[in-house]
Amino acid sequence: MHARIINTPRSPQRGMTWTFGNSWAPENSTEFSLDPNGEWYDEEVEAPVVQTRPVSAAATKRRTQVSRRPHVVWKQLYRQTYLDEMLRWEGHGDARCGESCADCKAHRVEEPGAAAIRCLDCFVPDLVCGECCVRRHRRNPLHHVECWTGTHFVKTTLKALGLKIQLNHLSMQCSAPVACNTNMRILHTNGIHDVAVEYCGCRPLPGHIQLLRRGFYPASQLTVKTCATFELLRHLHLMALSTKGLTYHFYRALEKSTNNTGIDMPKSRYRALLRMSLQW
Known part of the structure; x- marks a missing residue:
């Protein structure tokens, strides 16, 4: 049995004294519970609906229970x-x-x-x-x-x-596809995706241009490993303007949308998202 030490004041002049308990475990108290007995939940359920304008007593009597x-x-x-x-x-x-x-x-x-x-x-x-x-x-x-x-x-x-994403062809087929980096990740509004992207090899066009023409904003230009969709960057911009939220919190929400277990989390692309959002 372990001892728990509790300091109890004796007097302003003589300072503190020590009282020894019989356990390190916290005391049993319902104050640590979010809703100890369900009364708070019932109180919120039975609370009146917020009114946007004053309602007369006669109108209140006519309202149904659903309302x-x-x-x-x-x-x-x-x-x-x-x-x-x-x-x-x-x-x-x-x-x-x-x-x-x-x-x-x-x-x-x-x-x-x-x-x-x-x-x-x-x-x-x-x-x-x-x-x-x-x-x-x-x-x-x-x-x-x-x-x-x-x-x-x-x-x-x-x-x-x-599934493989073929760029630079509306038919999604190419006679000479060129595989992208094997660790390519695309950030979208519903999470972080590992994708297999194939560049077009039959038309002389840089890879980052091919990505941009499909709505993928590359974080770099030479060896692209991370992209963000135009929709994500537009959504992030509006969120930053309206809520003043941090890009870090936005990225953490993307991680949670991808995997909320904390196991096998994708490698962080937060710095890449900062670069893309600033350029956007």
Whole structure:
């Protein structure tokens, strides 16, 4: 048993005295809890909705419970339903009955692939095979995808599935592609993406110009390893003007959007983002 020392004042003249406890553990107190018994939550739920203008007593009597206490109605009638739907999203959802890729069936493939990949940024979160997912995202290469393991979804990347971004061709095909740096990362509003970019080798055009023509702002010109989308830089500019937020906090939010576990975090591109935002 360890001792805890507590200093207790005796008198202004003689200073402090020491009282020995029997443990280093903190005292049991509900004050350390954010909401010890749920009363604070109930108080916020039952609180009136903020009024933008004065409301007369007669108008208050005519208002329904949904209008006066919308959170109370939601808590009593809909909270469990909302929670069930959010948990349902973590699983197969509408695609729980399909084991074969729907796109393969639509293209009449003899042996359809397993429906195991879903995109979190597409409007319809259906499950397809890896090849069909790459085919779908040839023009949307900055989406987050997940792979079904049989019990849960794990994060993966379009680069790992085989997607390559071809520059300088509207058809996304080139007769002489030139691979970019293997550690290429693109910063977008939904996170940090590892991508496989291929420059065009059939037309004499510098690599950074090809990136700019696809809306990717390069952090350097010779050996490009980091880019930011025009949309991200525009969003960062507006956030800085309206909220006075720091670029560091913005980048930390991008990291959290990419991986919020703190494990296998992507190598920092914060300094590169500072250069690109300043130039922008």
